[in-house]
Amino acid sequence: MLAACGGGGASTTEDAAGQVVHQYMQAKIDTNADSIRNLLCAAQEANLDREAQSFAGVKAHLENVTCNQDANANTVTCSGAIVAEYNGENTTFPLTKYNVVQEDGQWKWCGEAN
Amino acid sequence: MKLLLAYVLIIATALTWQPLTAPEALPETTAYEASVLYAGPGDSFQQLGRLNPGLPITLIERNHTGIWVHIQRLADNRVVQDGWIISAFLNRDETLQFGDLPVNLTIADADPTTVNSRSMARLYAVPIIPTISDAMVALYERGQEMGNASNAITKVGDSLSANPQYLIPMSNPDSKLGPYGFLADTVAYYGKAAASDSVAARIGMSTYGIVDPFWADKEVCQNGETPLDCEYRLKKPSVAFIMFGPNDVRSMTEDKYAGQMRQIIEDSLEHGVIPVISTFSAHPEEEFFWQSINFNLQLVALADEYQIPLINLWAAARILPEYGLDRDKVHLKVSGFDYLKYDTGHEAFYGVSLHNLLTVCTLDEIRHRLGIEVQK
Secondary structure: OOOOOOOOOOOOOOOHHHHHHHHHHHHHHOOOHHHHHHHEOHHHHHHHHHHHHOOOOOEEEEEEEEEEEOOOOOEEEEEEEEEEEEOOEEEEEEOOEEEEEEEOOEEEEEEEOO | OHHHHHHHHHHHHHHHOEEOOOOOOOOEEOEOOOEEEEOOOOOOOOEEEEEOOOOOEEEEEEOOOOOEEEEEEEEOOEEEEEEEEEHHHEOOOOOOOHHHOOEOOOOOOOOHHHOOOHHHHHHHOOOOOOOOOHHHHHHHHHHHHOOOOOOOEEEEEOHHHHOOOOOHHHHOOOOEOHHHHHHHHHHHHHHHHHHOOOOOEOOOOOOOHHHOHHHOOOOOOOOOOOHHHHHHHHHOOOEEEEEOOOOHHHOOOHHHHHHHHHHHHHHHHHOOOEEEEEOOOOOOOOOOHHHHHHHHHHHHHHHHHHOOOEEOHHHHHHHOHHHHEOOOOOOEOOOOOOOOEOOOOHHHOOHHHHHHHHHHHHHHHHHHHHOOOOOO
8 A cells, every 4th residue: 555545544644643533533433432442642632522422423534645754843744634525515624734753662642743 | 253253343443433544644554365354563463463465554563673564454444454464475566675573672572471381471572573682782893893894794503504595595586675774774784705615514414513623624724623613713703593402302312402502602702703593493293392391491591691683583583384394394485585574574484585584683683783784
């Protein structure tokens, strides 16, 4: 596999932090609270409900998503988008740059980076 | 039994031969189709009979919004019919102006005692149009000190709010207010600000999405900024019309919904923005009807707690065909016009037209309460 294409899991071309963010995006659109809890940093735990529920009213999928850690930074930049369908109409959410932190030896998603 | 009572009342009314007390200056007109006559301005009031089309009637007064008018019909100089009808059924020539009618501000919008369900009765009892509290006047003044624009308004919500036929038609100079000419100054004052889309109103968005930076439009919003904060930063509005529920009712409990609405209200208050929340229409044949009633009651409690304005769209829409809803029983039905069109009674047929009218009526209340005069 050369690149992430369409939905599905994280790509092998992504580094470890990028794969975590990619998995996080998938869990978010799947409204999978358990997965989100495992991938969410401690500082964001108060937002668990929001993170798990904000796509609950739509059918969403990932489109051409690839995520990789930025050089010398605790941030991950993703390309691609979340596409949400509601009542036959699509809304596209382009992905951006996210904070990541290591907790207990694991990378965790930690909100959008400024 | 109810029908029998109505007949008795009609006959009793006719037999009492009340003298005409209405001043001559009150306008006369006719209804263009048969209209149910009620004891008050709402479908929960007792039905008194039927007014046939084409019969000359005198308009005695209107309710707060003008959606209902109190009429009398005379025969041989005596009142033979006396009650309230939906004003949309009147023949609306250019001379008919509800601004010329006395306004009855003391009569309630509903008679909850006739409603069988206790929770529905509680919802019926809430006024259609809010009274603006002292707290909102103080909030407005604080918002002005924070740099909010007095005439800037916005909308916050899901696809019902994102609909380009909601609020944006206020900005169209082709608007035909018909008998609602008394709202013209308010439309002129706020209309221009209604022209642009809101980044806080998106299709499929829930009360979770509005506070989730993922849902923010990355072309205009900053990273980490929620759609709500982004909209308030971009527009600096003094008033925000907020309606969520038709989506949320399908995916969350009423407690979670109330918690999220509380967050939206508090965020608005922090920005010095008057949050006008709205109940939402629901179809009794729809799966989530009773849950919708409970969600709406949560809104009523929040409005009371924070002293913020609430539009009771749910109650107002009860008189519309299919409760103002489209065939999917979720979205409000649109008239197809991109301007305010009230010269032909659209407010009694299309949910979005009614929503716009109640929005403008609420803005009118806010503008008058704040003492804002419109430069001619």
